[in-house]
Each structure stands twice: as structure tokens, then as C-alpha cells.
Amino acid sequence: MSGRTRVLILLALLIVGAAVAAVFILPGLQRSPSAPTNNQTVTEGQRPTNTPAVTNTPVATPLPTQELTQIVVAVQNITRGTVIPPAALELRPWPIEALPFNHFKNIEDVVGGIARTDIYVEQPILTSLVVRSLQDLASVGSDVAAIIPPGRRLVSLPLDRFTSNAYALQPGDYVDVITAFIFADVDEEFQTYLPNNINLINTGISEEGLALNIGGNVSGRFDTRRIPFPSFDAQFTGSIQTVNIDWPVIITPNGDRIYRFVTHITVQDALVMGVGEFPADGILFRPLATPTPVPTAAPAGAQTQQRTQAEPTATTVPPRPDIITLAVSPQEAVILNHMLGLLVPMTFSLRSAGDRSRPETVPVSTQYILDLYGVAPPPRTNVNLVVATDSIRLMALSLKLAETITVPEGFK
Numbered sequence: 001m002s003g004r005t006r007v008l009i010l011l012a013l014l015i016v017g018a019a020v021a022a023v024f025i026l027p028g029l030q031r032s033p034s035a036p037t038n039n040q041t042v043t044e045g046q047r048p049t050n051t052p053a054v055t056n057t058p059v060a061t062p063l064p065t066q067e068l069t070q071i072v073v074a075v076q077n078i079t080r081g082t083v084i085p086p087a088a089l090e091l092r093p094w095p096i097e098a099l100p101f102n103h104f105k106n107i108e109d110v111v112g113g114i115a116r117t118d119i120y121v122e123q124p125i126l127t128s129l130v131v132r133s134l135q136d137l138a139s140v141g142s143d144v145a146a147i148i149p150p151g152r153r154l155v156s157l158p159l160d161r162f163t164s165n166a167y168a169l170q171p172g173d174y175v176d177v178i179t180a181f182i183f184a185d186v187d188e189e190f191q192t193y194l195p196n197n198i199n200l201i202n203t204g205i206s207e208e209g210l211a212l213n214i215g216g217n218v219s220g221r222f223d224t225r226r227i228p229f230p231s232f233d234a235q236f237t238g239s240i241q242t243v244n245i246d247w248p249v250i251i252t253p254n255g256d257r258i259y260r261f262v263t264h265i266t267v268q269d270a271l272v273m274g275v276g277e278f279p280a281d282g283i284l285f286r287p288l289a290t291p292t293p294v295p296t297a298a299p300a301g302a303q304t305q306q307r308t309q310a311e312p313t314a315t316t317v318p319p320r321p322d323i324i325t326l327a328v329s330p331q332e333a334v335i336l337n338h339m340l341g342l343l344v345p346m347t348f349s350l351r352s353a354g355d356r357s358r359p360e361t362v363p364v365s366t367q368y369i370l371d372l373y374g375v376a377p378p379p380r381t382n383v384n385l386v387v388a389t390d391s392i393r394l395m396a397l398s399l400k401l402a403e404t405i406t407v408p409e410g411f412k
Contacts, residue, residue: 068093071124072104078119080147081284084130086111094124102127116146143284144273153333154273157340159324163347167320169275173350175326177267177336180345183260193257195221198250220252264363265349266339267332269356272348276321324348 076088089107104110104125113130148154161167169175185194200215224246278284326348328336339346362368369375 067096069096069099070094070105071099072107072110074119074121074123074125077121078115080115080117080119082115084110084113084115084119089125100124100126104130142278142282144278144282147284148273148327149271151329152271152327153330154325154327155333155336155340156323156325157336157346157348159275159322159348161320163345164275164321164324165348165350167275168350169272169324169348171272171274173272173353174355175270175272175348175350176265177270177326178347178349179264179266179339180347181262181264182344183262184257195219195253198222200250218250218252220250223249223251225249260365262363262365265361267326267328267336268358269351270332270348271327272324273327274325276323278325 070091071094072089073092073094074088075090078084078088086107089110091107094103104127110125110130113132116129116131119125119129144154159169186192187194187196190196197217197219198221199217202213202215226244227247228242229245229247230242326336336346
């Protein structure tokens with residue numbers, strides 16, 4: 001091999017070595033081995049990378065701006081009739097577009113006032129909810145009007161011990177009104193009870209001509225009954241035959257009128273607002289009475305003499321209430337007023353506390369009870385049991401019932 005050939009081979013090896021160094025050695029020298037960049041992720045046993053991390057920055061959507069103002073809002077539940085403390089109030093921002101017209105702007109204007117009705121947390125304090133004194137209620141209406149639930153109306157109805165669940169009803173209870181409807185047949189044109197009075201008209205011929213004779217009133221109705229009637233034969237042989245013909249008759253009632261009864265629940269979930277009459281001045285919430293001072297102890301001899309001279313005082317029992325006031329919907333108020341005008345019997349059935357359900361019921365008649373319990377009329381017989389009217393026990397029971405039951409004037 002010549003010397004020129006060797007030189008060319010050495011130059012080729014140098015060029016290849018330089019290329020390898022440029023590819024593998026120079027990039028490693030340009031990187032720092034101990035401080036990775038912000039876009040590098042370095043883990044143990046893994047080479048750092050230069051891949052840049054992509055960060056999605058959320059863009060805030062601008063909200064529509066509303067003009068706000070500060071109003072007084074309750075931060076505690078305030079019971080009606082109580083003095084409003086400062087801790088129960090705060091100033092809160094409120095949109096001007098939805099601002100109540102009778103709001104408060106200063107807490108000082110509310111503190112010390114009396115809640116006219118229950119006020120709940122986060123409820124704006126309104127001028128109609130606060131009075132400065134219980135005596136001021138006269139100028140803004142009755143106390144009862146302040147505690148009526150929104151959307152309800154008051155109706156007062158008669159009450160006794162049978163319709164009040166033995167006087168168990170108290171304000172705050174809820175009741176269902178069970179109504180007894182009494183039906184009677186009436187003449188559609190006269191609008192009077194049936195049967196009608198009937199006048200018999202007889203016709204006759206007199207010297208003056210045709211005469212009409214009107215008989216007296218008969219209570220009943222026209223009808224026909226097939227009865228046997230004697231008739232001569234067509235040949236006039238003198239023999240008498242009996243034929244059945246429909247003879248006009250008047251049927252009159254025998255005994256008192258029997259009414260038809262149907263009972264049903266009409267008004268459900270009615271709130272009892274009062275049992276008995278409300279105070280004459282309309283004030284329900286009164287300030288607490290000043291406590292009576294306790295007298296100092298007297299000597300033993302004086303106490304004995306005082307007990308000897310003291311006379312027992314009779315305790316007066318307040319009369320039982322005879323009226324109940326219910327809070328119902330406006331339409332139910334009209335319904336109850338209509339039934340009250342017709343003297344429809346009503347019973348107020350007490351509901352369980354917290355039960356606001358409205359169950360489905362069906363009207364109840366005599367036939368419904370017979371079908372429900374499978375009661376069938378007994379067969380007709382030629383004998384019957386007679387009530388022992390001379391029984392001492394029965395007589396005592398009759399006297400007791402006569403003292404407690406008052407029969408309405410229309411049913412005597």
C-alpha cells in the first residue's frame with residue numbers, strides 16, 4: 001500500500017469520528033445535568049425530556065352586573081310576639097329590581113320591635129312584620145289577622161261536645177269537616193216538600209148549567225189500583241159478573257216524612273285558629289304580668305289563726321266553647337258558609353299532629369253501610385220482640401238522654 005493511500009484512509013476516519021462526536025457528544029454538553037427546565041419532567045432512572053407542557057388557562061365569563069342595596073334580613077328565627085334582638089338581624093345586599101317596597105335599611109329601626117308574626121332565617125324584615133308595642137296592633141288590625149296563614153280565610157261555625165271530639169280541639173290543631181247531608185223530595189215547580197195537597201173537582205148539571213164542585217184538600221198523589229168491580233152482562237139477563245178495572249185512587253202518606261242521609265268529608269286539613277270567642281279587644285299577645293311579691297314569713301301562731309279565719313272560695317268553671325274558627329281556602333270558606341246557612345250538621349274530626357295528607361273517601365249512605373258489612377234485612381215473621389218499657393234500667397237511660405240531647409226545632 002502506498003503512502004498516499006494511507007493518508008486518504010486516515011483522513012476518512014477523522015471525518016467519520018468528527019461526525020459521530022457532533023451527533024452524540026455536543027448535545028449532551030449543552031444541557032445542564034442537575035437543573036431541569038420548567039418544561040422537563042425528571043424521574044429516577046429516566047432521562048429528562050424537552051417536551052413543553054400545555055396549560056389550558058380558563059377564561060372567566062363576565063357576569064351581568066346588578067345594582068344592589070343593603071336591607072335588614074333575619075339571621076335567626078323570630079317567634080311572633082317576641083322582642084327582636086340585634087343578634088337576629090344583619091344587613092345583606094339585595095337587588096334593587098326585587099326590592100320590597102316596605103323594607104328596612106337600618107338595623108336600629110328594627111331592634112326592640114315586636115314580631116307581629118313568625119319571621120324566618122334569610123327573610124327580609126318588612127314594616128308589616130314589626131310593631132313597636134303590642135298596644136299598637138289596634139292601628140294595624142287584629143292579632144288574629146297577623147297569624148292567619150297566607151292564602152287562607154277564617155270561618156266560624158257552631159260547636160258542641162259531640163262535634164268537637166269531646167272538646168279535645170285546641171288552636172293549632174288540624175281537622176277534617178265531616179258533613180251530613182239530609183235529602184227530601186220536593187216539587188220541582190212549587191219547591192215544596194212532597195206529597196202535594198190535592199183538590200178533588202166534581203162536575204154536575206144543575207138548572208144554571210154545568211157546575212164544578214171543588215172538594216177539600218187531600219195530601220197525597222193520584223194513582224190507580226186494579227180492583228174487582230161488579231158488571232152486568234151484555235144481554236141484561238140480570239146476572240152480575242166481576243171484572244178487574246184500574247180504579248183512580250189518591251194515596252196519602254201514613255206517618256212522618258223519612259229523610260235520606262249521606263255523610264262525607266267535605267273540607268280537609270283545616271287549621272283551628274280558635275275554640276270559643278276571641279278577646280273583645282282583639283289582643284292575643286299581651287305583656288307578661290308583673291310577678292306578685294312573695295310575702296314575708298309570719299310567726300307560727302299568726303299563720304294558724306289566718307288559716308282558721310280563711311274561708312274556702314268556690315272555683316268558677318268557665319263555660320264550654322260553643323264556636324270554632326277555622327282557617328281554610330277562599331273557596332272552602334264559601335262552601336262552609338253555604339252549609340252553615342242550610343244548617344247542615346258538621347263534625348270536626350281531629351287529625352294526627354303533622355299529618356297533612358288528603359286521603360280519598362267516598363260518601364256513606366245507609367245502603368253503603370249495608371253493602372260494606374253484608375247486613376241484610378231480616379225476613380218477615382208473624383212475631384216480633386217488644387221493648388221492655390217498664391225496665392228500670394231503660395227508664396233511667398231514657399231520662400239521662402232526655403237531659404243531654406237537644407232536638408233542633410225543625411226536627412220536632
